[in-house]
Amino acid sequence: MFGFKCTVCGDMLVREEKIYRCCNNHCFDIAKQGYVNLLQSQQSKRKRHGDDKLMIRSRTVFLDKGYYEPLRNTLCQKLNNYICENQKIIDAGCGDCYYTAEIEKTLERKNAVIMGIDISKDAMIAASKRSKTLMLAVASVFSLPVCDGCCDAVLNIFSPFAPEEYRRVLKSGGLLFRVIPLENHLIELKEKIYDTPYKNPSENTELEGFNLVDKAEIKYRINLNNNEDIENLFRMTPYYYKTSAKDQQKLKGLNEINITCEFAVIIYEKQ
Ligand SMILES: C[S@@+](CC[C@H](N)C(=O)[O-])C[C@H]1O[C@@H](n2cnc3c(N)ncnc32)[C@H](O)[C@@H]1O
Numbered sequence: 001m002f003g004f005k006c007t008v009c010g011d012m013l014v015r016e017e018k019i020y021r022c023c024n025n026h027c028f029d030i031a032k033q034g035y036v037n038l039l040q041s042q043q044s045k046r047k048r049h050g051d052d053k054l055m056i057r058s059r060t061v062f063l064d065k066g067y068y069e070p071l072r073n074t075l076c077q078k079l080n081n082y083i084c085e086n087q088k089i090i091d092a093g094c095g096d097c098y099y100t101a102e103i104e105k106t107l108e109r110k111n112a113v114i115m116g117i118d119i120s121k122d123a124m125i126a127a128s129k130r131s132k133t134l135m136l137a138v139a140s141v142f143s144l145p146v147c148d149g150c151c152d153a154v155l156n157i158f159s160p161f162a163p164e165e166y167r168r169v170l171k172s173g174g175l176l177f178r179v180i181p182l183e184n185h186l187i188e189l190k191e192k193i194y195d196t197p198y199k200n201p202s203e204n205t206e207l208e209g210f211n212l213v214d215k216a217e218i219k220y221r222i223n224l225n226n227n228e229d230i231e232n233l234f235r236m237t238p239y240y241y242k243t244s245a246k247d248q249q250k251l252k253g254l255n256e257i258n259i260t261c262e263f264a265v266i267i268y269e270k271q
């Protein structure tokens, strides 16, 4: 059955007006924005979860300018080709749902049901603005709050990779859509910041328990002609918090740069 599972006892949660409740009366509030927080209170107390407000805001503003639209279009096309009527999809690490919400529109006539999971509450608040019909929950991709074998597809778009968990939740023959950056993705930005910029490592596409069914590479260059877009791109990447304050300053005053965007969309089938 496709739906949220209670993270205390494992029973299915039933949606009421303002809460999700299981048979054992464990309750989870639905936030006014529409998402539910399924992280255990102990987990919730740990300091920072996933992307913070600044990263999410930077990503939303940057993505809304259309710089990654070619990737989003490819993803929508692929989903449209592979997903059948009434299928169930989980976007694991969905962020602000820039891709998820468009995929939902693309698959509307097929009646797809789509769940967006992210460990960041700020991501869920931003995601709630993109769609009122996605099922949104704060939870970890390493412990998805759903039953074994309940879904037809999992999306893993630049988010932490948890292949064993994806295998658990996928039906046999279910699909995993993985998006990763290729070698030269954002290399010019890294050259501005680091003395020795490194390329992204090339990834082995073999994955235990899955067969590779399709792979598309998307490569193009973008022109960023204002400092806000350049800083937003930097802040939405994981490099931002790993870079010293001194190096972060290197982008101040930079008003134009051409940047390589290189992605792979890899589609696997669960064996
Ligand atoms: C680089 S962002 C990608 C977001 C979105 N898929 C996109 O491409 O716009 C990575 C996302 O993974 C989330 N994240 C990090 N660790 C996570 C975890 N253990 N479980 C769920 N989400 C996680 C972050 O909060 C962030 O929103």
Ligand SMILES: [Zn+2]
Binding pocket: 006, 007, 008, 009, 010, 011, 022, 023, 024, 025, 026
């Ligand atoms: Zn329960």
